[in-house]
Amino acid sequence: MNFFNQTGKMVLGSRLRRLSEQITENASQIYRLYDIDFQPKWFPVFYVLSKEQEKPITEIAEEIGHSQPSVSKIIAEMVKANLILETKNKQDGRKNMVSLSPQGMEITEKIGNQYIDVTNAIEDTFAQTTHDLWKAIEEWEYLLNQKNLLRRVEEQKKMRESKKVKIVDYETKYQQDFRALNIEWISTYFKMEEADYKALDDPEGYILKKGGYIFVALYEDKPVGVCALLKMENHAYEYELAKMAVSPKAQGKNIGWLLGQAIIEKAKSLDAANLYLESNTILKPAINLYNKLGFQKVVGHATPYERCNIQMGLNLK
Amino acid sequence: MNFFNQTGKMVLGSRLRRLSEQITENASQIYRLYDIDFQPKWFPVFYVLSKEQEKPITEIAEEIGHSQPSVSKIIAEMVKANLILETKNKQDGRKNMVSLSPQGMEITEKIGNQYIDVTNAIEDTFAQTTHDLWKAIEEWEYLLNQKNLLRRVEEQKKMRESKKVKIVDYETKYQQDFRALNIEWISTYFKMEEADYKALDDPEGYILKKGGYIFVALYEDKPVGVCALLKMENHAYEYELAKMAVSPKAQGKNIGWLLGQAIIEKAKSLDAANLYLESNTILKPAINLYNKLGFQKVVGHATPYERCNIQMGLNLK
DNA sequence: ATTAGTTATATAATCAGTTATGTAAATTTA
DNA sequence: TAAATTTACATAACTGATTATATAACTAAT
Numbered sequence A, B: 001m002n003f004f005n006q007t008g009k010m011v012l013g014s015r016l017r018r019l020s021e022q023i024t025e026n027a028s029q030i031y032r033l034y035d036i037d038f039q040p041k042w043f044p045v046f047y048v049l050s051k052e053q054e055k056p057i058t059e060i061a062e063e064i065g066h067s068q069p070s071v072s073k074i075i076a077e078m079v080k081a082n083l084i085l086e087t088k089n090k091q092d093g094r095k096n097m098v099s100l101s102p103q104g105m106e107i108t109e110k111i112g113n114q115y116i117d118v119t120n121a122i123e124d125t126f127a128q129t130t131h132d133l134w135k136a137i138e139e140w141e142y143l144l145n146q147k148n149l150l151r152r153v154e155e156q157k158k159m160r161e162s163k164k165v166k167i168v169d170y171e172t173k174y175q176q177d178f179r180a181l182n183i184e185w186i187s188t189y190f191k192m193e194e195a196d197y198k199a200l201d202d203p204e205g206y207i208l209k210k211g212g213y214i215f216v217a218l219y220e221d222k223p224v225g226v227c228a229l230l231k232m233e234n235h236a237y238e239y240e241l242a243k244m245a246v247s248p249k250a251q252g253k254n255i256g257w258l259l260g261q262a263i264i265e266k267a268k269s270l271d272a273a274n275l276y277l278e279s280n281t282i283l284k285p286a287i288n289l290y291n292k293l294g295f296q297k298v299v300g301h302a303t304p305y306e307r308c309n310i311q312m313g314l315n316l317k
Numbered sequence C: 001a002t003t004a005g006t007t008a009t010a011t012a013a014t015c016a017g018t019t020a021t022g023t024a025a026a027t028t029t030a
Numbered sequence D: 001t002a003a004a005t006t007t008a009c010a011t012a013a014c015t016g017a018t019t020a021t022a023t024a025a026c027t028a029a030t
Helices: A003-024 A027-033 A040-051 A057-064 A068-080 A102-127 A133-146 A149-162 A172-189 A194-201 A203-208 A255-269 A284-293 B003-024 B027-033 B040-051 B057-064 B068-080 B102-127 B133-146 B149-162 B172-189 B194-201 B203-208 B255-269 B284-293
Strands: A084-088 A096-100 A165-169 A213-219 A222-231 A238-246 A274-279 A296-298 A310-315 B084-088 B096-100 B165-169 B213-219 B222-231 B238-246 B274-279 B296-298 B310-315
Touching: A003 B003, A003 B040, A003 B102, A003 B133, A027 A040, A027 A102, A027 B149, A040 A057, A040 A068, A040 A096, A040 A102, A040 B003, A057 A068, A057 A096, A068 A084, A096 A102, A102 B003, A102 B133, A102 B149, A133 B003, A133 B102, A133 B133, A149 A255, A149 B027, A149 B102, A165 A255, A172 A194, A172 A203, A172 A213, A172 A222, A172 A238, A194 A203, A194 A238, A203 A213, A203 A222, A213 A255, A222 A255, A238 A255, A255 A274, A255 A284, A274 A284, A284 A310, B027 B040, B027 B102, B040 B057, B040 B068, B040 B096, B040 B102, B057 B068, B057 B096, B068 B084, B096 B102, B149 B255, B165 B255, B172 B194, B172 B203, B172 B213, B172 B222, B172 B238, B194 B203, B194 B238, B203 B213, B203 B222, B213 B255, B222 B255, B238 B255, B255 B274, B255 B284, B274 B284, B284 B310
Parallel strands: A238 A274, B238 B274
Antiparallel strands: A084 A096, A165 A213, A213 A222, A222 A238, A274 A310, A296 A310, B084 B096, B165 B213, B213 B222, B222 B238, B274 B310, B296 B310
């Protein structure tokens, strides 16, 4: 079985399971050693009840981290083995109050030495190691609690893929992509407006010639995203971020962020004081992205777009 | 869920399982992220086949550490999903040679990036820890491989219980126990002989008065084991260990070893040069104990006992 | 060439957990 | 206060593994 050596840490999960199986393996024999008629899986329930006289099933489940049906089943088995008594709660007729029977109590006494010996055996093994498994588990639980593996993998994927994205300056050959990418997203959420067509049909005239810029995001050398930086008329040092569009096929590659960064850098290099944008609050991922880029909600600008219901600004000075 | 904090390291097994579940939890979502139609449990089989073109089922099972039926099932599922082809081995008609189908091969390519990202996500998490989980697992696997938890617990139990055992000098009040404990074991394996009765009925006359000693092992102040040190007639500095008997109810408490040690100490204090004993090879645990005490097989002594078929000696000088 | 034993695989039964679902009791809301 | 919702629990169905067992194919020993 050289699987674990070959595959690397990718299989950490299975490896942990294997070790846990190795440890749990002879649990039932250990009970027999102490002459206790007991199934290892009963232990968590038993332990909780040995600390508190009476408890309803869901509370036990909560405490030991099992599902409620699992505890229900274990308790049914332990009732059959005469270790547990059930009584209906008088205040709340739904609750099944569970407690140790006299025979269950007897086991508490017998099991005490077993706890001691098992704990010592494990502590003893710990003493023979140089890397602390217990603390390592605690660290991993903490880290995965903060951010689970799925999110960590997503981040890695995004990072890797964003390396394949190139942000380039607009050229005439990208006019059709600039138009199509924008029409695609606008028409999924809204209706195309007059002002849209003007800019999309003639970016050179309506954006570039007026002192604006356009960036194109290439993924594997294909245009998958665009964004424009418009110079605001009658406002020196004020620019607008507009016409940002990313192909839904290219999502999860950080393209919006990379385009946004490029626009901000360009605005800075143009000595812009403020960057401004218009959007709609139904576009949650977009608003989220703008927030990450540093934009904050502002009010007061006039807009030619019906779909705009939020305006955001970013101070560059 | 404060179960894990309260119970201590006793529940190491469950805690490991919980962590492994936490890691494995979103595995299927991770595959979806890469647009791969794949069940996580298929992975080990898939991985092995991606490295080698063709393999029979048992070899795969062996390599990934699963049972053969488990691999059989997984392969049936993967065949249904068109990822795997089966062919009968021509040399050996029992063998079902398994290989990736063209669709399976395609996944190999898609999955490559996933391997990279998952590995990086895990390595990245490792980098955030101070205790190395991976190395800790390796250490534990090694230690449990050497001696499993059951044996470690047994040792702890023995140690704990042997502390409750006291070895005391023979007194007249123990005569009945000395007799009964010996008769008990002798008559389970053999027939009582003339020589037995002589010594058991009159230990004072046949053992103590002839320069011998008897020790009694008390467990919770009750006699549970006895052993005699006989001075060998006509051999100065030669002693015999004899009449060792431990109650079967008191097994696993190291009593034999403690009695043996006491006898050896006494013999040394008497300036004995050699200690000698007679036994029978069907008494495996006894022979084992004598070996642990340092005795080795010897020949040449005369014995009054029919049941004796092995003689052992220990040099004390 | 039989026969007995071994090996490779499939199938069945089991296990310890899970999620899904139904029902009665309690609580909240209108 | 009746209706809607939530909660506690049991039960059923499923899951991913296991062990046990049956069967066919091979191998070794008479």
